[in-house]
Amino acid sequence: MFSGTGKTTMRSAAWRISLWATLAFACGTMVVFVFLHRFVSQDIQRRSDAWLSGEVAVLGDVAVRTPKDRLYRRVVGEVAELASREVPNKLPSSKGENDSVFFLQTAPDGSLALWVGTGNGAAQLDAVHHLKSTPDAPSDLLVAGFEIPFRVATTSVGDGSRIYLGLSERDELRLLRNLRFRFFLLWLAIVFIGSAIVFLTTRRMLGHVRKITEAASRIGESDLSSRVPVTKRNDEISQLASTLNIMLDRIENSIHQLHTITDSLAHDLRSPLTAVRAKLEMALIKDGGARCEETDGVVAAIEELDRLSEFLNRSLDVAEAKADALRLDRTAINLDSLLRVMVDLYEPSMSEKGLSVKLRSNGPTEILADAALVHRMIANLFDNELKHLPPSSTVTVSLHSVEEVAHLLLEDDGPGFGEELCAHVFERNVKGPKSKGHGLGLAFVEAVVRAHGGSIEASNRHEGGARLKITLPLALESDRRHSRSLALSAH
Amino acid sequence: MRLLVIEDEIEIQGFLKHSLTEAGYQVEVAGDGKTAERLASENHHDALIVDLGLPDQDGISLILRLRQLGVDAPVLILSARRSVDDRVRGLEQGGDDYLTKPFALAELLARLRNLLKRKLSASSEATRLRVLDLELDLLRREATRGGDILNLTQQEFVLLEYLCRNAGRVVTRSMILDQVWGMRIQPDTNVVDVHIYRLRGKVDTEGHRPLIKTLRGVGYVLRDR
Numbered sequence: 001m002f003s004g005t006g007k008t009t010m011r012s013a014a015w016r017i018s019l020w021a022t023l024a025f026a027c028g029t030m031v032v033f034v035f036l037h038r039f040v041s042q043d044i045q046r047r048s049d050a051w052l053s054g055e056v057a058v059l060g061d062v063a064v065r066t067p068k069d070r071l072y073r074r075v076v077g078e079v080a081e082l083a084s085r086e087v088p089n090k091l092p093s094s095k096g097e098n099d100s101v102f103f104l105q106t107a108p109d110g111s112l113a114l115w116v117g118t119g120n121g122a123a124q125l126d127a128v129h130h131l132k133s134t135p136d137a138p139s140d141l142l143v144a145g146f147e148i149p150f151r152v153a154t155t156s157v158g159d160g161s162r163i164y165l166g167l168s169e170r171d172e173l174r175l176l177r178n179l180r181f182r183f184f185l186l187w188l189a190i191v192f193i194g195s196a197i198v199f200l201t202t203r204r205m206l207g208h209v210r211k212i213t214e215a216a217s218r219i220g221e222s223d224l225s226s227r228v229p230v231t232k233r234n235d236e237i238s239q240l241a242s243t244l245n246i247m248l249d250r251i252e253n254s255i256h257q258l259h260t261i262t263d264s265l266a267h268d269l270r271s272p273l274t275a276v277r278a279k280l281e282m283a284l285i286k287d288g289g290a291r292c293e294e295t296d297g298v299v300a301a302i303e304e305l306d307r308l309s310e311f312l313n314r315s316l317d318v319a320e321a322k323a324d325a326l327r328l329d330r331t332a333i334n335l336d337s338l339l340r341v342m343v344d345l346y347e348p349s350m351s352e353k354g355l356s357v358k359l360r361s362n363g364p365t366e367i368l369a370d371a372a373l374v375h376r377m378i379a380n381l382f383d384n385e386l387k388h389l390p391p392s393s394t395v396t397v398s399l400h401s402v403e404e405v406a407h408l409l410l411e412d413d414g415p416g417f418g419e420e421l422c423a424h425v426f427e428r429n430v431k432g433p434k435s436k437g438h439g440l441g442l443a444f445v446e447a448v449v450r451a452h453g454g455s456i457e458a459s460n461r462h463e464g465g466a467r468l469k470i471t472l473p474l475a476l477e478s479d480r481r482h483s484r485s486l487a488l489s490a491h
Numbered sequence: 492m493r494l495l496v497i498e499d500e501i502e503i504q505g506f507l508k509h510s511l512t513e514a515g516y517q518v519e520v521a522g523d524g525k526t527a528e529r530l531a532s533e534n535h536h537d538a539l540i541v542d543l544g545l546p547d548q549d550g551i552s553l554i555l556r557l558r559q560l561g562v563d564a565p566v567l568i569l570s571a572r573r574s575v576d577d578r579v580r581g582l583e584q585g586g587d588d589y590l591t592k593p594f595a596l597a598e599l600l601a602r603l604r605n606l607l608k609r610k611l612s613a614s615s616e617a618t619r620l621r622v623l624d625l626e627l628d629l630l631r632r633e634a635t636r637g638g639d640i641l642n643l644t645q646q647e648f649v650l651l652e653y654l655c656r657n658a659g660r661v662v663t664r665s666m667i668l669d670q671v672w673g674m675r676i677q678p679d680t681n682v683v684d685v686h687i688y689r690l691r692g693k694v695d696t697e698g699h700r701p702l703i704k705t706l707r708g709v710g711y712v713l714r715d716r
Contacts, residue, residue, distance in 0.1 A: 263572055266571060266572065267544055267571040267572060270571040270591075270592040270593060271500055271503070271544075271571055271592065273592070273593040274500075274503050274571070274592040274593040274594065275500060275502035275503050275506070276593075277593040277594075277595070278502065278503060278506035278507075278510075278596070279502070279506070280708075281506075281510075281595070281596050281709070282506060282509065282510070284708055284709065285510070285513075285596075295707065295708070296707075298708060299707040299708030300708075301708075302708040302709075303708060305593065306593075306677065307679055309593050309677075310677040310679065313677075341672055341673070341674070344646055344672075345668075345672050345674075345682055345686075346682055348682075348685040348686055348688075348689055349680060349681060349682045349685040352685050372675055375674040375675065375676050376676050376677070379674070379676040379678050382678075383678050383679055383680045386680045386682075387679075387680060
């Protein structure tokens with residue numbers, strides 16, 4: 001269940017939008033930080049370089065002015081010691097001693113003349129010797145035994161000896177590391193909160209769209225009178241909803257108009273038909289069936305009239321179905337038992353004509369359909385076979401269901417559909433050259449099948465003969481409950 | 492038996508009045524809803540025949556009004572409309588049966604009889620039916636003619652039972668399809684005729700008087716005289 005919702009969430013547009021927005025946001029803030037970091041580190045470097053240059057100039061000055069006597073070492077040492085206490089960005093060392101600064105003076109022969117700092121200064125002296133150039137600007141110096149390089153400023157003290165002032169970059173790096181760490185935490189929090197906000201907002205927005213879709217599809221399959229929900233805000237989505245509703249209004253209007261037209265047409269034609277039929281029946285009753293020759297005409301007229309009214313019904317049904325406006329009164333119908341009854345009804349007529357009919361069914365197959373229409377549709381199919389098949393043909397009706405769809409197959413070993421007819425059998429007024437009908441039978445069958453959400457296919461079998469393949473959606477458990485509750489509320 | 496026919500088309504009105512009177516009913520006719528209301532409140536009727544398309548009001552709402560006025564006679568609705576929901580509505584809203592136009596007189600009479608019979612609470616269900624020398628045992632599902640057992644299929648027995656129950660009265664093909672096969676269809680082939688033909692071959696054998704008579708253009712009748 002959870003993985004199911006997870007999957008649908010991953011597939012939703014809200015998820016994709018928030019993913020891309022988060023990615024863009026994260027990259028943007030990262031670039032900003034990189035620039036900020038560079039600026040800060042350069043500024044720190046500039047400050048410590050300025051300090052180093054200043055201090056080394058002072059020390060050089062002191063070294064020059066102080067007489068080279070016993071006190072020289074002490075005076076210069078004190079000054080260096082004092083300077084090291086004013087180091088910028090200083091953090092207390094873990095060992096409690098000041099190992100971030102060293103002062104070193106070399107004798108003209110390159111030996112160590114004066115050393116102020118932690119240890120004996122041998123490593124530093126060695127490193128200083130390898131310092132290629134000795135420019136005035138401070139430069140980096142790697143000292144054996146120290147992971148972090150020193151920043152070293154140097155100046156010469158006249159007599160060929162040089163003084164070096166070194167400052168460890170440890171504190172500077174630590175400061176920057178601190179900065180990076182804090183930023184990273186902040187960045188994570190911002191990105192997470194941002195993506196959550198984007199996801200929730202888009203999901204809410206698209207939730208309205210989903211509601212509209214659901215409502216629209218409900219309207220499509222059942223009634224045209226309900227409308228999609230419109231939110232109060234006048235944004236794009238509520239505009240979409242109201243546009244859809246306007247469209248639905250127009251569709252409902254035209255469907256309603258079609259119903260009015262077909263209804264009044266039916267009414268206007270049926271009333272005179274009823275009157276005519278009544279007169280014919282009266283004539284028949286008066287005669288009392290005495291003189292056959294005269295009643296023949298009346299009888300034929302009545303039969304023709306009945307055929308005409310059935311034709312009228314079918315034409316109007318086909319017209320409504322072509323406009324997707326056929327009104328259905330759905331109930332649960334068992335196709336299996338319906339076909340058995342139909343075969344039972346048609347079998348005598350068929351065997352009279354020398355036709356045989358076989359029914360193959362896999363047991364009860366329930367669909368949710370308009371009983372009157374489905375009865376007429378199946379009667380139509382059998383009528384068709386009865387009228388058009390030559391003697392000693394066989395009609396095979398098979399019914400089975402595959403994955404919530406009922407498959408109804410009607411096959412015969414007759415002449416099949418004509419080459420030029422095969423693609424058009426379901427169109428109105430299309431009929432075989434020898435057919436006496438109105439060419440409405442299969443158009444009506446198709447109309448009913450389509451109105452019930454099914455499909456129909458006409459083809460010729462390889463062995464010869466025609467094949468009609470009809471599919472109809474099976475009644476689902478929920479549909480059945482729904483129809484039952486409808487039936488209950490109707491009573 | 493007194494009937495009230497509510498129908499606005501003069502020709503159909505006349506036809507109904509004429510043929511219903513001939514069938515032995517006392518018939519009153521109303522051409523619109525107002526007259527119908529007046530007649531229904533003045534006299535008692537055993538059944539109403541109501542056309543849905545009246546000039547002054549909708550047939551359904553007229554039926555509702557009459558029911559409110561205390562008219563509880565069963566109603567046979569005549570409808571020239573074709574939508575299913577109207578029929579359902581008609582059945583729901585107190586009309587007991589419906590018939591779509593154009594209709595056969597025999598069918599109208601049969602449905603009317605059914606309505607009236609329903610009201611009289613089905614006179615004690617018989618277990619045997621007898622028409623002249625034809626006898627049907629409804630419990631054992633067995634038919635005999637002059638003492639000889641007829642070899643009928645299940646379907647043929649049901650068909651014969653229906654004819655027997657309406658002995659002496661005309662039944663149409665669509666009534667047979669409706670009552671025996673449970674379908675309101677209008678096949679344009681001779682399916683019912685063949686069933687009747689086969690049944691006749693078994694019932695009206697040589698040496699017996701033919702019972703099943705065809706009334707061309709109308710339907711069939713099982714002779715009871």
